[in-house]
Amino acid sequence: MRKRLWLLAAASMIVVGLVWGPVSAAKDNEMCVPMGNIILEPLTAEAKRASVTFPHAAHFGYSCRECHHTWDKVSPIGSCSAAGCHDVAEAPVDDVGQPSKDRQLQIRYHKNAFHESCIGCHLEIKRENEKLMSSRRPDAERVAPTGPTGCVQCHPADY
Ligand code: HEC
Ligand code: HEC
Ligand code: HEC
Known part of the structure; x- marks a missing residue:
């Protein structure tokens, strides 16, 4: 399951900015969000x-x-x-x-x-x-x- 999750995460890195932008102010703090x-x-x-x-x-x-x-809106989920x-x-x-x-x-x-x-x-x-x-x-x-x-x-x- 881990593996599949990370594949999804990798595939979605490009879109992360879109989702992540509005929810976080800390730009150097990235997180992969499975889309x-x-x-x-x-x-x-x-x-x-x-x-x-x-x-x-x-x-x-x-x-x-x-x-x-x-x-906490800061750490990775x-x-x-x-x-x-x-x-x-x-x-x-x-x-x-x-x-x-x-x-x-x-x-x-x-x-x-x-x-x-x-x-x-x-x-x-x-x-x-x-x-x-x-x-x-x-x-x-x-x-x-x-x-x-x-x-x-x-x-x-x-x-
Ligand atoms: C909205 C989606 C959803 C519905 C509707 C649902 N489940 Fe689940 N169920 C889950 C999730 C998510 C898990 C946790 C992940 C897993 O165990 O696969 C889970 C876990 C389980 C588990 C523990 C894992 C296992 O396979 O032994 C059983 C048993 C279960 N569900 C039975 C049922 C039964 C019976 C119903 C109908 C009364 C039902 N579920 C309805 C989403 C759902
Ligand atoms: C309706 C419930 C729900 C909402 C809303 C939701 N998520 Fe999730 N998210 C989940 C579930 C369930 C998982 C799978 C977690 C697991 O496997 O333990 C998950 C997984 C994740 C993961 C991967 C975590 C890991 O285990 O590596 C990230 C990152 C994530 N979500 C970010 C977000 C972000 C950012 C938002 C808001 C834009 C969001 N999620 C909204 C339910 C949700
Ligand atoms: C806070 C409310 C909420 C929670 C929590 C939630 N859902 Fe949903 N879910 C929705 C709504 C609303 C829709 C309808 C979305 C739409 O069609 O625009 C939906 C749709 C779905 C669908 C159908 C999507 C489709 O394309 O037809 C599935 C499957 C689903 N949810 C599974 C889950 C599972 C599994 C979980 C738990 C990990 C979960 N949901 C947790 C509100 C929720």
Whole structure:
């Protein structure tokens, strides 16, 4: 995954100036921003689902910190699964094997972090759209584009 990410990063260096210009004042502080698809893969070797193709730049209408929420706007943006971040590979359980009630630990779990962010946002937009369309004066023009919320839309069912 690293390798693919860096290939994307290299291919996008030219466009970086465009994106990077407005968000940073420090010109000598460069960062490669992947503009194409990023392949998101599980941390566990026992994946239950196919990896997810994430169109990064399709999301640049949002602030970078919407997702890169610990970014200080100066340092390079790191991986979501960096140590101490969303680095837990398996569903956290307590002493008796039940799902852990420790919220900190649950969100460190890689899958939960991604599902909460990705599905959470898409679902919120979808719900707003549904509300809009079921109102007394439905207005299709105001329905906003959103992303997938169904399993196989993100994890293609190739196994
Ligand atoms: C908006 C996209 C999206 C949707 C919709 C989605 N997922 Fe995920 N899912 C991800 C991402 C991103 C990850 C983290 C990267 C990875 O593990 O491939 C992930 C991780 C997982 C994992 C842990 C890794 C693995 O393969 O074992 C499982 C299991 C999973 N998802 C199942 C589901 C199921 C079941 C649904 C439907 C209820 C679903 N996902 C819906 C994006 C999505
Ligand atoms: C909708 C969520 C989202 C938004 C908005 C977003 N990104 Fe990302 N970005 C991601 C995800 C997910 C990854 C993959 C991280 C990983 O693999 O751990 C990523 C990866 C990156 C990477 C590569 C990091 C690495 O691991 O080497 C850079 C750099 C980056 N983004 C910069 C930006 C910039 C700059 C913006 C704002 C213009 C931005 N991103 C907006 C979700 C987002
Ligand atoms: C803060 C809100 C937000 C977050 C977080 C977010 N998305 Fe999206 N996503 C959107 C919106 C809005 C669109 C529709 C963009 C458009 O069509 O202009 C979208 C579109 C998509 C699409 C479809 C793109 C296309 O070309 O049709 C995919 C796939 C997707 N998102 C995957 C993801 C994954 C995977 C994550 C988590 C890493 C994620 N999104 C996180 C808001 C979000």
